[in-house]
Amino acid sequence: MKIRIRFSKTGFLRFIGHLDLMRTFQKAAARAELPVRFSEGFHPHPMMSFASPLSVGETSCGEYMDTELTESMTGAEILDRLNAALPDEIRCLSIRQLPDDEKKKNNNAMAIFGRADYTVSIRPPFDSRLAGSDLSSLTSSYLSQPARNITKKTKRSETNVDILLYIYHLSFSDGAFQMRLNAGSKVNLKPEVVMEDLLAFSGTGGFEEIFSGKVPRDIWLDIVRTDMLTDDGVSLSQTGVPLP
Numbered sequence: 001m002k003i004r005i006r007f008s009k010t011g012f013l014r015f016i017g018h019l020d021l022m023r024t025f026q027k028a029a030a031r032a033e034l035p036v037r038f039s040e041g042f043h044p045h046p047m048m049s050f051a052s053p054l055s056v057g058e059t060s061c062g063e064y065m066d067t068e069l070t071e072s073m074t075g076a077e078i079l080d081r082l083n084a085a086l087p088d089e090i091r092c093l094s095i096r097q098l099p100d101d102e103k104k105k106n107n108n109a110m111a112i113f114g115r116a117d118y119t120v121s122i123r124p125p126f127d128s129r130l131a132g133s134d135l136s137s138l139t140s141s142y143l144s145q146p147a148r149n150i151t152k153k154t155k156r157s158e159t160n161v162d163i164l165l166y167i168y169h170l171s172f173s174d175g176a177f178q179m180r181l182n183a184g185s186k187v188n189l190k191p192e193v194v195m196e197d198l199l200a201f202s203g204t205g206g207f208e209e210i211f212s213g214k215v216p217r218d219i220w221l222d223i224v225r226t227d228m229l230t231d232d233g234v235s236l237s238q239t240g241v242p243l244p
Contacts, residue, residue, distance in 0.1 A: 011089035018053035032081035051109035057218035062227035075243035096240030114231035
C-alpha cells in the first residue's frame with residue numbers, strides 16, 4: 001500500500017538538513033517496525049520520498065513524505081508507531097492512501113508539488129523599524145505594481161525575473177505576512193526574496209545590513225512553511241483518500 005504522510009518539523013530540529021531528516025525517518029520506521037518496502041539491487045534502501053527539502057532554519061507544519069508498505073495497516077496505527085519513534089519536534093499529523101497505479105498523477109508528491117504557503121514575520125529588533133507602518137496597505141500597493149524585476153542568480157547564469165508573476169497571495173494580518181509562492185522546478189520563489197524586495201519597495205530605512213547579506217536569514221526572519229500544494233492550488237493533504 002502506498003501512503004502520503006503529512007508531518008511537522010519545529011524547534012531546534014529546524015537546523016538539521018534534508019539528508020539528516022531522511023535518515024531520521026528511516027531509523028524511526030525501523031524502530032516502529034513498519035513494513036516499509038525496500039528497493040531492489042545491491043544497495044537496498046527504504047522506499048521513501050519527500051515532496052521538497054525544507055530550507056535549514058525554517059519550521060513547517062505542512063511537510064509530506066511518500067512511502068510504500070508491504071502490508072496493510074490502519075492510518076492510526078502507522079501514525080502512533082511513527083510518532084512514538086520520532087523526536088518530539090517531528091510529528092506525523094495525517095495520512096492518506098495513494099492509488100497503487102504508478103501512472104496516477106498524484107502518486108509522486110515531488111512531481112505534483114508546485115506552490116507553497118508561508119507565514120513570515122520579522123524578528124526583533126528589526127521589526128521595530130516598521131513600527132507605525134500600514135503593512136496591509138503596503139502589501140496591496142506592492143502587488144499593484146506592473147512588475148517587480150529581480151536578478152535571479154544560478155551557478156551558471158543570471159536572469160531577470162518578474163517575481164509578481166509567481167506570487168499568488170500576499171497579505172499581512174496578526175503580526176505576520178501570509179504568502180503563497182511558486183515552488184516549481186523552474187522558478188522556486190523563496191519567501192526571504194519576497195521580503196527583501198517588499199522592504200526595498202517600502203522605502204523604509206534601516207535595512208541596509210539585510211540587503212547587503214550581512215544578517216543571516218534566520219536572524220531577521222521567522223519563516224514557517226504551512227502547506228505544500230499542486231500547481232492547481234490543491235493541498236497535498238487532499239490528494240489520495242483518507243486512511244482510517
